[in-house]
Amino acid sequence: MHRRLAVVVQLFLLMLLTGCKTDERILEKLGMVQTASYDLAENNKLQISSCIPVIDPNSNVGRELLTTIAGSIKEARIEFSRETDLKVVSGQLRNVLFGLELAKIGLGDYIDTLLRDPSIALGVKFTVIDGNAGEILGKEFKTHTDTGRYINHMLEKEAAGNNIPSTTLYEFSRDYNDDGIDPVAPIVKDDGDKAVIDGIALFQEDRYKMKISAQDGIIFGLFRDNLRQGEVALHLGEQDGKPVVVMFSSLMNSRKVKVHHLGDGRFKVDILASIQGSVLEYTGYQHLNISKMREQLERQIADRITAKAEELVQQMQQHNVDSLGIGVHVRNSLTYKEWKGLHWRDVYPQVEIECHTKVTIKDYGKYM
Template identity: 65%
Template structure:
């Protein structure tokens, strides 16, 4: 009888404990997406989206807004607006408005990373315009704009048209003197959210945008790829545009640095790309080996020309988001590298891009 009474007491305690945990969970405001904007008075506008877990609630999220001097202060202000205990352990995305990104986000990235409850894999995204306004807006049929943006970024990053930039990756590149960070850009397009391209940074400041259609070209010259899609416009033929849709591509990148003396360098970036042609609007027959070889050369030239223009623009604004500085650094001694003002040398170096494109297969095209 005594054993039965003991077991009953233990079960009662366990049930009470489960009930207590349930109440605690319901009292938590688990932030999933936060936005940050710089106001004219130099204060920070922070908007956080907290999912509403009540299935009977007519709304699916609660928005918390605060103007503060720091991210940590904003969280304290949030506590005065809700009956929930606001926590950031479920944070998935951070959205930075254009004005703040141009002013610099390094300190804010560092603040987020110092929070032990914030995961290193939280995404960093730039919003063209006001990030808070975008996060606060509702886009039908999506009930939660934060999740909508998360899924959009995840889908696009699979094809490598935009980088998957996390807090850790941004901080790593920001603190590396041989490469600059990059992050995806999104924009409110009225009835939906659009991927606008890639934001390139000089240190922690947003200085240049690569259009979405050129995102894959940037990715090919930044790192090796195992998956991706690329559309190439080869001009017109008999008044008709010639478009090639290149899919299932994989690539390898090689960078060689040549020291020319007196702080002068030349960098050769070579990529080898192979993939499948899913669409071809030209009039040639892809079954002919000569035609395929000619098409490979035309695609290679188009990719090379686009890459050269991207690098020219990058050198103008002094952003080394391709990481050429890493290879220059590896070719020098520590003393030579530390005495070199890479930020000033970089715009003057000669960079040559080389692309070799191979068509693995062309499906049912004749």
Template identity: 25%
Template sequence: MIRIVIIILTCLMLSGCVQQRILDQVQSVHSVAFDYVDDDSVKGTLTMPKFNPDKTVDISVFQKVSPSNESFRLSANSASPKAITSGQARVALFGQELAENGVVHTINTLYRDPSVGTRLYLAVTEGKAGKFLEKSYPLADSPSLYISDLIKQNINGDNLPRTDLHYFVNQYYDPFQDPFLPLLKLSEDKVNVVGLAIFDGYKYVGKINMHQAYVFKSMLHDSDSGKYPIKFGDYSRPNTAVVETLESKRKRKVKMTSGTPVFDITIKIRGKINENIKDINLKDPKTIKKVEKEMEDSVKKNGLNMLKVLQEKHVDPLGFGSDLKHQVRGIDSSEWRDELYSRAQFNIHVKVNIVQTGITE
């Protein structure tokens, strides 16, 4: 019995030593950025933690130009003293120029890499993506934590719809829907989410701002987050109220009328106003009704304008083609994209119910 215990303890000690040696021999990627060089090459930027003897952690930045159809991690390994692993990667960024030329090879290498999780956040950047990882941010220990937490917070508490590597790939391979990603902008020592980057296949073709992103999210899926500013009052003394969504539910129906798809979109929003507005009595039910009506009209107007732009760009990130496919037999993706989508009609019905108001002295 004693011999068995000794053998087990010895194995545990040896396995611990082996594991320590393995950890000492690898470098974990926490974030990656890709920028366009030419049609055959991309410049990759990696951030990796460097653990110091005094238990502090520095962020190492590694950059390399590699063929666009080659795994950047494998390419980077050829120039790194330690094996690079991607299992802890939180975010991947694509520079605007690369996104405009297409991210097909980059996405495929990420998706085929078994060490990369499908919940990896993706985003397009205004300007060079590598610049976002070269900076330090006062609100986080590393660029990867800062940017991934920023995207997560904007999904869970603001106007971004759900998105990650898994969603993007599924949208791309769905012939009736186009992908979208968060759009980021660098401003001194902080990053702002400024809207959604809309793709036609794997190419970035346009954007919508965060105001429109609220409407986009409300049309795409049910939600319990989002903020929408409303201007009301007379033009000489306009007021702005920010309505925070408590619950948003949507229903979409489609029918064919004389060969034209007609979509009915119903959005029901329960919300609250967290702060009082100067010279406006939010205790007055008539005032609340005015805010509700103004928001209903604004969401409808912004939604119709946004859909018109998407139709003009021949992109369908909201997946209306999928609705039609499930409702009408025999519709194929070519017919939807080449003929039906451009002449589709949309009716938007919005009902807003403000159930809470914040009153301050």
């Protein structure tokens, strides 16, 4: 009896060992993709590149770049397996880069493919490259041997200051599938000896339509969402032939949206940005310790922000991109039946949108 039990236990342990063998992952044999790029190639195929860090201490290179042309993302992974002695996996993917030409024709199918892969996290960063994404990923910039990691860290830094939106795979797909807002993503370009953030890409559904410059990114952010950090340099004209510049920092913003029904399917929308911040630099002649002069500067800052915000709104309506999510607030003011019968894409360009800014200077340092 004991002998039979021992045989059964041995067989059971053997089965466990066999199962572990099929699931084992040896780190040195894995090619863990950290950054991937996708570009439009001939015949509507994809040029796909994947950057894999090399962990061999005896290697003279810090990464391996795999590039192929394929009909789909998953087909490219099969091609990569033929080009390396490593097992290519996507569990460490941090950033996906899409070339501008591919973004113009639509990214919906590729987003769907990435979402279906259970090994890819929803927090993967989503970036548009002004140019060829594979070329910038394959380039080595001075002091930055791993371009993918370089771009990733740069995006994290700028997003922390709300100069660009922190767009992940989840956030892009969420807005893409929402009928009341269009998705956005940061744009990066090759500037010779460095990569630079070139602005914010605005999409109509899954297609790139226009760009907001990097300098206006914080203004866009103030009217898109509530912010708890940021800074902006504003030019307020000239005084005695000298440019007047104010550096408004440590921004805290509360955004409110109010929808007015005008009848016959027409709407008026007011967006109010209530901003508090610190003046770290000011080249004008106002004495900020005097309340009246400080209030005058607050109005000047508010007027400048409002003018730029309304300029951006006009451009977005011309390109029919609802990147501020006006449709979400209009939808919330209607019944489900009214919203479905509205055809928001046709109504949005005609909506009367007004931006309002309230500025409060919390402190101005030791400036007198």
